[in-house]
Amino acid sequence: MGRDSDPDRRWWKEAVVYQIYPRSFNDSDGDGVGDIRGIVDRVDYLDDLGVDVVWLCPVYDSPNADNGYDIRDYRAITDQFGTLDDWNALRDALHDRGIRLIMDLVVNHTSDEHDWFRRSRREEGEYADYYWWREGREADAVDWESDRGPDGEAPPTAWQSFFGGPAWSYDERRGEWYLHLFDPKQPDLNWENPRVREEVFDLMDWWLDRGIDGFRMDVINLVSKPDGLPSDPDAPLGGTMNAANGPRVHEYLSEMNDRVLDRDLLTVGEMVGPELPMEHARRYLDPDGDGLSMLFHFEHMLLDRGEDVWEREEWDLSELKAVFNRWDEGLETGGWNALYLNNHDQPRMVSRFGDDGRYRRESATLLATLLHTLRGTPYVYQGEELGMTNYPFDSLEELRDVDTLNPLRTAIEAGEVASFEAVKEGVRANSRDNARTPMQWSAGEHAGFTDGEPWIGVNPNHDAINVERERATDGSVLRYYRDLVALREEHDVVVYGDYEPLFPDDDEVWAYTRTLDGDDGTERLVVALNFTGEETEVRLPSDVATEGGSYLLGNYDVDEAAATRALAAGDLRLRPWEARVYRVVE
Structure with missing residues (x-):
């Protein structure tokens, strides 16, 4: 069915989305950290590439325990990134060029420095149950090592956080344990409290009123926790797996759809878990239900991953095809796919699925061809259009990401891993920090990213892989991406x-x-x-x-x-x- 006759034709189906990780995109003030003004300075680059939408990773006020995904104030911009006026300038610069802007919505958890949590730990009025608080258990109720409460008690459940270690931390001020499926500085919000949901909907309205065009929703399928947070010591470990697609998640998102999203927006939900059941996927994407435009699943991202961040598994092309084929068939009549092979949480796709050596250019452009000619909306992660590669990490000191550092340090301290050197190749292959090294603008010092000392190391191959060189080279990865973006605009068949x-x-x-x-x-x-x-x-x-x-x-x-x-x-x-x-x- 063509564009003219398709009753479900939407602008976001026809779009190409470009993801920006602000900390690593472009630094305008020389402090070594990317910022909003730096993005404004590069808007013409995005326009020249031809993208339709920018997805901006969190720029909100944050203590940065998880690089901005621990939010202290949803209505303020973190000082390192600039001001709300800077953000206004970015919105206007994008919209003036016909580029839409979507923001990260991080509402499974907040920072422990958020005012809601400060009030909750004091049991202040309605804030007392804004988060998940529980009493501890007898220490012998679990058979694995964990933090202990003041009387030697164990956490309320045997859940482990996504970043390693118990998913519960003891708060001395309140005298109870609070749930955090991620870092201890990221306490989970209690969505069973209707006042929490109203707070979330209000902040969404606040940003939509400022002119954004949608949201990427961080780990949104975790917001509904299992009934009663069961404390069975034999229950499976891994808090994220226990909480994924919980019993009220569709109720909550349907309420969000009715309350906030019933307008012309791009909404993409991140759905964590090893395999998202297709019946859940269709409910998330049902316009008369949860109403999301599309979702990010992780099935293809887990093909080569072992249990620990430094462990790898063998994969073959038929397995990768099977995942994409299953999702195309599953959503053919009831949804829309989001197409990606890398982002801020994943290593560089050319190092992972291609050949980042002899055939870097060829494999980078082949992978791009795949993503831009399948059915769905392609997402381009910053630097992907240059064929940027993984970073050759040589020490723990070069790493910044808690998802790598926390479990690795714990394993070394426990004697489960001899040293960083023993698992270096796995860390190099898998760490999220691969995606977070600075954007490579030139062959100059610090790749043209900053005049200061960058917050994380610049890939030493920036002298060969950078925007200036790609622009000047016939047949470059960057020029090929421009052709792919144009192809989508010129031929209906690519989209529909x-x-x-x-x-x-x-x-x-x-x-x-x-x-x-x-x-x-x-x-x-x-x-x-x-x-x-x-x-x-x-x-x-x-x-x-x-x-x-x-x-x-x-x-x-x-x-x-x-x-x-x-x-x-x-x-x-x-x-x-x-x-x-x-x-x-x-």
């Missing part, structure tokens, strides 16, 4: 075409078609991607091979006439990490 996978069990080639029936006939894309460092041959099915096609886009120089003849013959010979996109009109 049906997806049909080819060769689902092939571990070398990912091939598929996108087909759109319109008033003027049928438009089809044929996409073929070689996920190996060797030349490979692709024999297309007879109903895909056609003489009516033309070569549309690829990441190698080709003889377009010869490439078109290859499509007609159904015999494609793809070079290492080669991507080809054909268009057929019937």
Whole structure:
């Protein structure tokens, strides 16, 4: 169904979203930390890239225990990033160029320095149950080491936090334990309290009234906790897994939809957990229910991850395809996909799913081709469009992320890991800090990110991988991204075409078609991607091979006439990490 006849046509389906991690994007004042004015200075870069939406990671007032995801004041800008006037200038600069702005909504938890928590720990009136408070248990009620209360009591449940260690901390002022599924400085809000929900809806309205165009909702499927927070000592560990998709989550989000979101917004919910049940996904995306535009699931992000942050698992292409195919089929008639392979919480995609050595440019552009020609809305994480790679961490001192540091230090202290050196390769592969090294603007000092000392190390390969060089180089990753963004705007089939996978069990080639029936006939894309460092041959099915096609886009120089003849013959010979996109009109 084409754009003109699609009753569900929405602007956010047709958009390309660019994610900015402000701390690492561009520093305007030389303190080594990126800021809002630095983003304003680079808005023309975003406009030139052609993106439609900017997703801004948290800029709110925060003590930065988790780099801004621990919010002290939702209506204020943290001093390091600037002022509300700076934010207004950014909003206006983006909107003047036709670029929309969405903000991070972090309301599963706050900072322990938030005024709500300060009042809650004092049991002050209505704030007493804004958070999850519980009495401790007998120390022998659990069989694993944990923090203890003043009388040697154990935490209320055996849950562990996402960042390692108990998911409960004892507060001496109140004399009880509070729940934190993440860092101890991130206490979980009690959404069962209707006043908490109203506070959240009010702050959402406050930002929408300031002219934003939607929200990315941090770990939003954790806001409903299991009934009674069961204290069974044999219950599974891992607080996030116990809390995911809780018993009232759809009630809460449906209320949010009715109260706040019933307007033309982009809303994307982050859904943590190893596998999100499709029935939950459809409910989150039901416009008459929870009403989210799209969601981030983690199924493909966990294929290569072990239990600990430094552990890796083998994966193959057929597994990755199976995840994407399952989600396309599952949401075909009841939702919309958000397409990503990296973000601020994940390592760089070219180092993870591609080849960041000899074929860095080719594999970076192949992965980009995949994300921009599947059905769904593509998300570009800052630096992805340059083919930025993971950082070669050599010591604990180079790391900044609590999700890496906390469990690693605990494991070293417990003797479970001999040293950083023993797990260095795994940390290099998996740490979230890979995504948080500064944006590489130039080959100059600190990659042109700052005139000061950067808060985290700049990747030493910035002399070869940077914006200035990418702009000046024919066939660069950056130039290819511009072409992909333009392709989405020019061809309806890229957005609304049906997806049909080819060769689902092939571990070398990912091939598929996108087909759109319109008033003027049928438009089809044929996409073929070689996920190996060797030349490979692709024999297309007879109903895909056609003489009516033309070569549309690829990441190698080709003889377009010869490439078109290859499509007609159904015999494609793809070079290492080669991507080809054909268009057929019937």
